[in-house]
Amino acid sequence: MNWTQLDWKCLDRLRGTFLAGSPTEEAYWQSPSDLANYDLTFGERIGWKWDAVLDELELRGWRPPAGPVLDWGCGSGVAGRRVLRRFGASSFGSIAFWDRSALATDFAHDATQREFPGLDVSTATPGYLRSQEPIGLLLISHVLNELPPSAMEEIRSLVVRSRSVVWTEPGTREVSRALGALRDAWAPEVPVVAPCTHAHSCPVLAAGNERHWCHFFGFPPPGVLADSDWVKFAQRAGIDLRSLPYSFLALDRSWKAPTHLSRVIGRPEHFKPYARLLNCDASGLAELSVMKRGNPALFKELDKSKRPLVYAWTRQGEVITGGSHVAP
Numbered sequence: 380m381n382w383t384q385l386d387w388k389c390l391d392r393l394r395g396t397f398l399a400g401s402p403t404e405e406a407y408w409q410s411p412s413d414l415a416n417y418d419l420t421f422g423e424r425i426g427w428k429w430d431a432v433l434d435e436l437e438l439r440g441w442r443p444p445a446g447p448v449l450d451w452g453c454g455s456g457v458a459g460r461r462v463l464r465r466f467g468a469s470s471f472g473s474i475a476f477w478d479r480s481a482l483a484t485d486f487a488h489d490a491t492q493r494e495f496p497g498l499d500v501s502t503a504t505p506g507y508l509r510s511q512e513p514i515g516l517l518l519i520s521h522v523l524n525e526l527p528p529s530a531m532e533e534i535r536s537l538v539v540r541s542r543s544v545v546w547t548e549p550g551t552r553e554v555s556r557a558l559g560a561l562r563d564a565w566a567p568e569v570p571v572v573a574p575c576t577h578a579h580s581c582p583v584l585a586a587g588n589e590r591h592w593c594h595f596f597g598f599p600p601p602g603v604l605a606d607s608d609w610v611k612f613a614q615r616a617g618i619d620l621r622s623l624p625y626s627f628l629a630l631d632r633s634w635k636a637p638t639h640l641s642r643v644i645g646r647p648e649h650f651k652p653y654a655r656l657l658n659c660d661a662s663g664l665a666e667l668s669v670m671k672r673g674n675p676a677l678f679k680e681l682d683k684s685k686r687p688l689v690y691a692w693t694r695q696g697e698v699i700t701g702g703s704h705v706a707p
């Protein structure tokens with residue numbers, strides 16, 4: 380599949396389904412070609428969000444455990460392949476894919492086996508999903524708003540068997556807050572690696588913070604904004620390529636969280652004399668400011684940085700007086 384072979388009828392139909400964003404009875408993949416179209420376009424864009432999530436996890440010092448990987452609700456298998464590329468196939472013994480659509484599971488399996496010929500790649504069976512076999516890393520991506528309660532039960536039982544979980548979703552208010560509620564339910568059992576820098580209840584979900592949601596922005600790879608194929612695709616699909624909002628949750632049973640860090644939520648806003656940002660840390664959510672005059676380098680970094688905004692601040696009340704970005 381390449382850009383000259385795109386099937387717009389198929390992409391328009393898929394986009395309509397994703398925008399509807401509600402549980403559907405029917406699997407919407409109609410042919411392997413649907414998945415190939417998705418993988419080159421919408422799926423690749425989701426891959427950029429995974430790149431940002433994996434950047435942050437590496438920044439925090441997290442490495443995946445060396446057990447089997449399961450990509451649940453895999454679609455074309457973007458999440459699994461992104462993780463394998465980042466950490467190397469040899470970091471994991473095997474990867475299994477599962478989707479309610481056999482077309483999707485087969486596509487993800489074949490694409491992954493082609494890219495990682497030596498790896499043990501399989502399609503998960505219903506028996507495996509019901510079993511108690513340990514899972515090293517459970518991957519879930521862009522599926523939350525499609526799930527009926529029965530599927531959420533299945534995911535809960537998989538989390539119980541998993542050493543670590545990485546779940547990436549769009550950065551919309553509704554989906555992010557739903558993921559936050561799952562985070563609060565699981566955090567007492569499985570420590571949170573990110574986005575949180577603390578183990579307390581999610582402050583975004585506390586009374587009075589209804590207007591907030593935990594989300595971040597990724598960046599497309601260099602060259603994409605000037606690539607005529609991507610520009611044409613984005614125009615036709617009604618997507619702003621410069622904006623890549625996502626939410627995510629990473630859990631790991633062996634994680635020991637450092638407690639002095641802060642995570643900037645969303646994007647800092649820059650005004651002439653100062654920048655304002657929403658900060659999350661162990662003391663909760665706070666709107667903080669950075670004065671340009673006192674901290675010109677930090678002021679600029681908060682505007683330009685493409686790294687996940689995880690900092691150790693020095694503060695006087697609501698004013699940040701200095702900060703060092705977390706390095707891996």
Ligand SMILES: C[S@@+](CC[C@H](N)C(=O)[O-])C[C@H]1O[C@@H](n2cnc3c(N)ncnc32)[C@H](O)[C@@H]1O
Binds near residue numbers: 458525
């Ligand atoms: C928007 S696609 C995302 C695919 C892929 N995870 C990604 O991030 O590119 C959602 C996927 O979830 C699958 N799905 C939806 N409901 C499901 C369920 N109840 N059980 C398993 N898979 C499901 C769909 O078939 C589809 O492949």
